[in-house]
């Protein structure tokens with residue numbers, strides 16, 4: 001599929017130039033004038049490591065984590081030095097299992113709040129075993145408004161396939177009823193071997209009737225670099241499951257607010273992905289500022305070493321061409337299934353149709369897009385194909401980049417052609 005992704009990239013960026021990442025970078029990040037800036041903080045510790053998971057994570061150890069948080073705060077301090085306080089959209093803590101750092105989250109928040117004014121809420125990912133009364137209360141007290149729990153499945157047979165331990169979901173449901181977060185999201189992985197629609201329907205019903213107002217249904221992806229042993233289902237099997245999930249959720253009145261997510265009231269989204277610009281802190285965190293992309297090292301010791309030497313822990317950077325930045329923007333914005341040319345204009349000061357009029361026309365002709373009042377929406381068919389082809393980008397881009405970065409702390413370069 002490498003040829004397909006290369007040709008598509010050349011077509012939509014109108015250039016033979018690939019995404020050429022280098023190890024040279026600036027220690028100063030100029031974010032003062034960046035529009036729609038979000039924040040992301042990565043905390044890479046987990047009690048048990050799941051073999052299927054591609055994220056940057058290591059086994060939890062209290063001492064190591066405390067030390068990591070000290071450096072995380074140092075990174076925030078470094079990046080914000082010399083900048084005035086900046087208004088940002090949202091803040092998300094991801095991982096790993098960031099709630100394992102509950103005793104230190106206040107320190108991180110204080111540091112961030114000193115430099116940023118967060119206007120759209122604060123989210124955090126939890127493992128089901130983190131859902132305790134004490135943790136929920138403390139998150140609430142600290143000002144978290146959105147929580148996302150990695151359920152994967154409520155059923156033992158699928159948890160076993162994934163190598164995840166079962167959890168006491170009943171107690172979790174009881175606790176969730178006691179707390180009022182704006183968003184309670186639950187993550188599921190679907191298209192596992194022998195999984196049928198009835199299994200997924202049961203999980204969706206259980207989630208929505210036990211506290212969730214938002215669910216994410218991620219199709220299982222076998223990341224080659226992890227050398228896992230779970231087989232992906234075929235394209236047709238996945239499509240049939242996704243179609244049935246979509247129709248079922250729609251029949252219940254749930255709103256599809258992104259390719260893989262559905263919400264009960266259409267307002268309670270949880271998404272750390274569709275930020276136009278964002279600053280990322282911590283190992284493996286990505287930062288995107290107008291025409292700059294940078295990604296931090298995946299290696300915790302190297303992350304700390306670089307900061308100790310008074311340098312940013314950046315591993316690779318890329319200076320986007322204008323078209324590359326537009327493609328990056330469109331790629332992530334399409335996750336929300338909605339593309340508003342006015343937002344594109346606000347962000348780039350350019351007319352979307354002038355740059356991508358032909359693609360929009362073709363998308364409409366093929367039944368992938370619908371236009372209503374000048375706004376483009378992905379149809380269900382469009383969502384499926386987006387998600388299907390996105391997978392090839394995940395293999396060629398993310399698998400390639402994360403695979404390399406999980407082995408080498410500071411690669412000299414990375415060329416994605």
Ligand SMILES: C[S@@+](CC[C@H](N)C(=O)[O-])C[C@H]1O[C@@H](n2cnc3c(N)ncnc32)[C@H](O)[C@@H]1O
Nearest residue numbers: 052053095096125126127150187218219220221
């Ligand atoms: C950082 S984890 C969530 C929080 C927490 N660490 C947990 O596992 O409960 C983010 C989510 O990515 C999804 N995910 C991880 N690996 C995946 C894979 N190989 N294919 C599809 N989804 C995956 C899972 O649904 C997971 O909950």
Ligand code: SF4
Nearest residue numbers: 046049050053095096
């Ligand atoms: S799925 Fe969650 S708990 Fe498992 S390794 Fe990934 S981040 Fe850690």
